[in-house]
Amino acid sequence: MENVGYFAPSDVGQALELLAEQGSKATVLAGGTDLVPAINYYSLWPENLIFIGALGLDYIKEEGGKLLIGSGATWTQILEDPLVAEKAPALAQAARQGGSVATRNAGTVGGNLANASPAADLTVILLALEAEVLLKSSAGKRTVALKDFFTGPGETVMNDDELLMEVQIPLPAGSAAFQKLGRRKAMTLSVVNAGVKLNLDGDTCSGACIALGAMAPTPLRCSAAEEMLVGKKLDAALIAECAAAAVAAGSPIDDQRASAWYRTKAGTAIVARALAQAAGIGG
Ligand SMILES: Cc1cc2nc3c(=O)[nH]c(=O)nc-3n(C[C@H](O)[C@H](O)[C@H](O)COP(=O)(O)OP(=O)(O)OC[C@H]3O[C@@H](n4cnc5c(N)ncnc54)[C@H](O)[C@@H]3O)c2cc1C
Structure with a gap:
């Protein structure tokens, strides 16, 4: 990489001034674990890097x-x-x-x-x-x-x-769970992942949030599936039905990590597992 400007502001004010001056010519650099591979492998060519690791934002x-x-x-x-x-x-x-x-x-x-x-x-x-x-x-x-x-x-x-x-x-952050499926156990991006948060009143659900990753162009909130749980007692049958509805909100694609078919099947299992875990009924 040649002719790239590098700035390492020491406070937030300086960083914001640099961003205001440079606009689209500036690229923020934090840990670099996404950005540096993008530069190395995908020919991304930033004009100016603004390193933000010295701004005290690690609290x-x-x-x-x-x-x-x-x-x-x-x-x-x-x-x-x-x-x-x-x-x-x-x-x-x-x-x-x-x-x-x-x-x-x-x-x-x-x-x-x-x-x-x-x-x-x-x-x-x-x-x-x-x-x-x-x-x-x-x-x-x-x-x-x-x-x-x-x-x-x-x-x-x-x-x-x-x-x-x-x-x-x-806060409070309810009863939440995260599940991830990759092509192997470690050092791998998710083929599909899911996060769920349940508010539970005894064994009855009073509120639910279900999020899915790698199933659409953006990470997804599955509101129709969330509504299926509210006011109900959670059991395996309802969880299975809800997981299928959550995945139906996606539009998975075939890519190098998995086919859309596989993502749909695996996503349903992953959401069901996360819901069961958050509800404390195994999984
Ligand atoms: C080997 C490897 C394994 C990985 N495994 C996983 C994994 O299992 N799961 C997963 O989710 N990710 C994974 N990643 C991706 C990566 O590590 C994470 O996404 C990480 O959190 C990126 O943070 P960073 O500080 O390195 O971001 P950077 O690479 O510094 O920046 C990423 C992007 O965000 C912008 N940016 C960064 N901070 C800010 C900010 N504060 N304000 C505005 N813009 C900003 C940058 O300009 C850039 O466009 C992996 C990466 C590698 C190389």
Whole structure:
């Protein structure tokens, strides 16, 4: 890579000024675990890289009834953090299953979201947890629900001058679970993944969120399937019916990792497993 500008601002204000000045000529660099392979293998040629690893965005804290995770928090931080373990254990469960020690040490939650892969693992459980993202530019800030964040593969509602600052998870985070199926057990992108969150009143479901990855051009919330559970006692038959409805909301494709047929079959099993786990009825 030649003739690439490299900037390493030391505070958020400087970073936002650089983004405002450079607009589409700037590419944000966090852990680099998505971006660097894209540069190496797919001939992506950024004009200017803005490294955001020195902005202090690697915090995890509870505030105002929310779990706040700075966009620079790594997968390792998330899977080791006691607050995440207590308040949103399914997120830690997802972080534990991603990549390798090296990618988990470098890769960030902000990068996983901003990269907007339909198969991203942290993304799908955060979608189920009804997370929002805080976006900032030099002109101001806004909060966007993750369900409205993704617009296509690699595409989000973020403007060129915006930085993803923080992920906000409303608490309590219900009873949640994450399931992933890859082509092997480790170091693999998901063929299909699912995150679910259930609010349970005894054994009756009072609220449900179901998110699916790698089944559509964007990570998906399955609202029709969610509605099937509300006000009902969860059992194996209802879970199977709901999992089939969740997958029916997708539009899977054949690609190098799996066929659409396989994704549909496996996705149904993965959603059913996640629902059973969250409901505490085995799976
Ligand atoms: C070997 C390997 C295995 C992997 N395994 C998995 C896996 O199992 N599951 C999975 O989901 N992913 C996996 N990944 C993908 C990757 O590790 C994650 O998506 C990671 O979270 C990306 O974060 P990053 O900090 O490295 O992002 P970067 O590569 O630095 O950035 C990714 C994109 O997001 C943008 N960006 C980053 N941060 C911000 C921000 N704060 N604001 C605005 N834009 C931003 C960048 O400009 C770039 O376009 C794997 C990658 C590799 C190389």
